[in-house]
Amino acid sequence: MNNNKFSKESILAAANNLRWEVDENLHDTLMESIYENATSIANKVVKYPDKKQAFSFDRTLDKILTSKYLGFPIMFLILAVVFWITIVGANYPSVFISSVLVDSLHPILKNFADSFMPWWLSGVLIDGAYLAMAWVVSVMLPPMAIFFPVYTLLEDFGYLPRVAFNMDPLYKKVGAHGRQALTMAMGFGCNAAGVVATRVIDSPRERLIAIITNNFSLCNGRWPTQILIATIFIGAAAPAYLAGIASAAAVVFIAVLGITFSLVVSWGLSKTLLKGEASAFSLELPPYRPPRLLQTLYTSLIDRTIFVLWRAVVFALPAGMVIWLVANITIDGISLADHFINWVNPAAFIFGLNGVIILAYIIAIPANEIVIPTVLMLTVANLGLTNLGGGSGVMFEFDSVADTAQILHAGGWTLLTGINLMLFSLLHNPCSTTIYTIYKETKSVKWTVISTFLPILLGLTVTFFVTQLWRIFLS
Amino acid sequence: MNEPIILLIIGIAIIIFLIMLFYPAKGIIAKVKKSKIASKKILIEDALKYLYNCEYHQIVCTLNGVAGNLSISADDATDIISKLESLGLVNAKKNELILTPDGRSYALRVIRVHRLWEKYLADETSVSENEWHLKAEEIEHTLTPEQANKLAAQIGNPVFDPHGDPIPSAKGDLPVRRGKLLTEMQAGEFANIIHIEDEPYAIYSQIIAEGLYAGMQIRMLLVTDKRIKFIANGEECVLSPLIAKNITVGIVKLEKQIGENFKTLSSLKVGEKGTILGIAKSLRGQQRRRLMDLGIVPGTKIEAELESLTSDPIAYRVRGTIVALRKQQTDRIFIKNSEVEN
Numbered sequence: 001m002n003n004n005k006f007s008k009e010s011i012l013a014a015a016n017n018l019r020w021e022v023d024e025n026l027h028d029t030l031m032e033s034i035y036e037n038a039t040s041i042a043n044k045v046v047k048y049p050d051k052k053q054a055f056s057f058d059r060t061l062d063k064i065l066t067s068k069y070l071g072f073p074i075m076f077l078i079l080a081v082v083f084w085i086t087i088v089g090a091n092y093p094s095v096f097i098s099s100v101l102v103d104s105l106h107p108i109l110k111n112f113a114d115s116f117m118p119w120w121l122s123g124v125l126i127d128g129a130y131l132a133m134a135w136v137v138s139v140m141l142p143p144m145a146i147f148f149p150v151y152t153l154l155e156d157f158g159y160l161p162r163v164a165f166n167m168d169p170l171y172k173k174v175g176a177h178g179r180q181a182l183t184m185a186m187g188f189g190c191n192a193a194g195v196v197a198t199r200v201i202d203s204p205r206e207r208l209i210a211i212i213t214n215n216f217s218l219c220n221g222r223w224p225t226q227i228l229i230a231t232i233f234i235g236a237a238a239p240a241y242l243a244g245i246a247s248a249a250a251v252v253f254i255a256v257l258g259i260t261f262s263l264v265v266s267w268g269l270s271k272t273l274l275k276g277e278a279s280a281f282s283l284e285l286p287p288y289r290p291p292r293l294l295q296t297l298y299t300s301l302i303d304r305t306i307f308v309l310w311r312a313v314v315f316a317l318p319a320g321m322v323i324w325l326v327a328n329i330t331i332d333g334i335s336l337a338d339h340f341i342n343w344v345n346p347a348a349f350i351f352g353l354n355g356v357i358i359l360a361y362i363i364a365i366p367a368n369e370i371v372i373p374t375v376l377m378l379t380v381a382n383l384g385l386t387n388l389g390g391g392s393g394v395m396f397e398f399d400s401v402a403d404t405a406q407i408l409h410a411g412g413w414t415l416l417t418g419i420n421l422m423l424f425s426l427l428h429n430p431c432s433t434t435i436y437t438i439y440k441e442t443k444s445v446k447w448t449v450i451s452t453f454l455p456i457l458l459g460l461t462v463t464f465f466v467t468q469l470w471r472i473f474l475s
Numbered sequence: 476m477n478e479p480i481i482l483l484i485i486g487i488a489i490i491i492f493l494i495m496l497f498y499p500a501k502g503i504i505a506k507v508k509k510s511k512i513a514s515k516k517i518l519i520e521d522a523l524k525y526l527y528n529c530e531y532h533q534i535v536c537t538l539n540g541v542a543g544n545l546s547i548s549a550d551d552a553t554d555i556i557s558k559l560e561s562l563g564l565v566n567a568k569k570n571e572l573i574l575t576p577d578g579r580s581y582a583l584r585v586i587r588v589h590r591l592w593e594k595y596l597a598d599e600t601s602v603s604e605n606e607w608h609l610k611a612e613e614i615e616h617t618l619t620p621e622q623a624n625k626l627a628a629q630i631g632n633p634v635f636d637p638h639g640d641p642i643p644s645a646k647g648d649l650p651v652r653r654g655k656l657l658t659e660m661q662a663g664e665f666a667n668i669i670h671i672e673d674e675p676y677a678i679y680s681q682i683i684a685e686g687l688y689a690g691m692q693i694r695m696l697l698v699t700d701k702r703i704k705f706i707a708n709g710e711e712c713v714l715s716p717l718i719a720k721n722i723t724v725g726i727v728k729l730e731k732q733i734g735e736n737f738k739t740l741s742s743l744k745v746g747e748k749g750t751i752l753g754i755a756k757s758l759r760g761q762q763r764r765r766l767m768d769l770g771i772v773p774g775t776k777i778e779a780e781l782e783s784l785t786s787d788p789i790a791y792r793v794r795g796t797i798v799a800l801r802k803q804q805t806d807r808i809f810i811k812n813s814e815v816e817n
Contacts, residue, residue, distance in 0.1 A: 016648065019634050028772075035775070284769075
């Protein structure tokens with residue numbers, strides 16, 4: 001009774017032939033009928049309470065927040081307030097944590113370790129690993145613990161999608177998504193968190209653009225470097241009564257330059273490397289809601305602050321050891337660090353930098369916050385100024401800007417070095433926490449490598465040309 | 476070595492060199508890639524494809540046709556054809572070239588990869604429409620049948636490419652040609668565009684520039700041997716017969732027509748309401764799925780709610796939520812005014 005008509009092959013063949021006949025709209029038709037069914041069921045069983053009141057409130061607020069004249073001023077005002085709260089508010093807890101972990105606890109631990117460990121082991125563990133970790137925690141934790149909750153509150157309230165809506169025309173021009181404005185703002189707090197925040201961009205191509213360009217947002221760890229260097233070099237180059245304004249303007253210029261780079265690079269990426277990625281735009285504007293304070297505090301602390309801090313600490317420990325070791329392992333009586341610095345100096349000179357800066361950026365990869373302490377330590381060690389700082393391999397910072405300036409001038413820094421350091425601080429590889437986060441988010445070695453090396457290439461190109469032009473025209 | 480002027484010159488030279496190396500389409504790397512493509516294998520495969528197309532459209536294929544299509548000299552074309560004959564892929568009879576069964580299945584394999592790749596580019600990437608064909612021309616010679624099957628499975632075993640051409644199955648099956656040419660239509664007839672020929676490139680890009688795409692509904696107004704006039708998406712469109720010949724249409728029955736009374740979502744002013752009639756076929760892949768996921772399907776009520784600073788994007792209220800869409804999308808979503816309906 002084996003009826004040939006119904007054999008597996010013949011049924012499959014018939015089905016295959018029928019596929020040509022079926023309309024291309026099959027998927028659409030399915031979708032429509034699902035919606036039709038759902039709507040008819042919902043109409044039977046769901047009652048809609050009168051929501052007119054909330055609607056009109058939402059509408060009025062939307063009209064104001066996205067209006068032609070008020071939209072942008074309100075946006076800049078809110079952003080400025082958020083940054084002001086972060087920078088001013090973070091200062092006190094930062095000083096406190098630093099005084100506990102670095103000033104008090106570090107000597108105690110060091111004495112304790114020295115009592116039973118060989119000097120090199122206590123050096124690696126306490127002066128290296130512990131100190132780097134303590135430094136990262138004290139400078140990273142407070143700004144993040146303030147910035148993230150405030151940001152999350154704005155998000156929760158429903159304001160941030162309106163910012164994306166306002167900014168979309170600009171981002172559309174460079175082939176990106178309006179929500180990139182949000183991830184960029186988040187990047188001003190922390191690039192790693194900014195990269196995680198790109199999850200709100202649901203189009204694959206635009207999301208990759210946002211991830212790769214997030215590093216151009218000057219993050220919390222780089223603001224202090226910019227301010228310090230601007231004060232020492234740019235402020236000093238200006239007349240005394242203009243010093244404050246000149247250095248502040250320089251820092252703002254660098255931040256704006258970062259935004260410009262993020263837009264230009266977005267445009268370039270969308271035209272070249274990322275043409276092969278899918279793109280789909282939609283931007284939901286959820287209704288306004290009263291923010292849930294406690295929940296926000298909890299999630300932003302756990303999901304963002306602790307999450308980022310943990311990754312930073314994990315990378316800071318081994319990097320701290322490396323920092324200590326390069327300064328203390330000697331070959332022919334010269335430390336590894338000095339070997340490297342002397343070897344790189346001629347090449348670094350072409351870019352208007354120096355060997356100390358290059359080495360500091362390599363070994364301080366876990367966090368931008370420890371770049372300046374590392375630079376100071378290396379400069380002092382390189383110059384042989386043994387009476388300054390905490391000893392070889394021990395990162396330190398001065399309380400006064402003048403002392404820092406003295407060391408840097410002694411290290412041969414000029415105004416050009418200062419400018420180039422500011423540029424390079426903006427345009428260099430993301431910190432290891434961010435790199436790791438990029439890998440976690442994209443699951444792709446290719447995009448991780450591109451996001452790591454593209455900024456370095458840009459940075460070296462920019463410093464190179466600035467240096468040559470400077471030397472030709474200004475010296 | 477540390478003279479800044481010399482360094483500056485070297486730096487600029489390096490950058491110019493890198494631009495020359497990597498410049499898209501005209502750079503050295505792109506040119507090297509292109510010259511590799513002009514190999515014999517590729518000429519053979521292109522010739523087979525052309526012969527198959529002639530057969531499919533029931534046109535007699537000659538040696539000169541092959542030479543013209545591949546832009547090679549008649550001598551080179553003779554070379555290629557004799558090579559094809561010796562491989563047992565083609566029979567040459569007097570002036571006519573006929574594919575052998577082997578030749579036909581080889582041609583179908585190449586065509587399958589070509590159309591699959593076009594479908595892939597259209598649905599899964601943001602490569603622009605007029606580049607699909609050129610990119611597929613490259614990839615069709617490199618992808619193995621196994622890779623092609625994998626790709627097909629990945630994009631859901633599609634049966635038509637974005638131009639409306641059927642994609643040969645892995646076994647080489649293809650349905651019979653359907654529809655008729657735009658130039659064969661009568662005034663007053665309704666039809667769906669089912670296919671737009673993507674060669675020659677110059678004509679294809681002209682058609683694309685008119686905003687025409689496979690799946691579009693049109694109404695014929697006038698057919699003469701000088702010009703073809705029809706209404707597409709509510710706008711009048713005039714083509715010369717030479718261009719119109721590259722468009723194939725399928726006549727639709729009356730009950731399936733979208734009426735005259737429709738407009739695009741982008742024409743809706745803030746505060747106005749409408750009902751969705753459909754999403755244009757040219758919104759594909761992820762973009763289309765996203766819109767449907769948001770509830771933008773025929774029959775849905777939609778209201779323009781908020782305008783951004785430059786009027787693009789505009790936020791719309793759909794099924795109780797507010798969604799901002801860009802003009803590039805709303806130009807391709809069709810609605811009718813709710814007021815008209817009541």
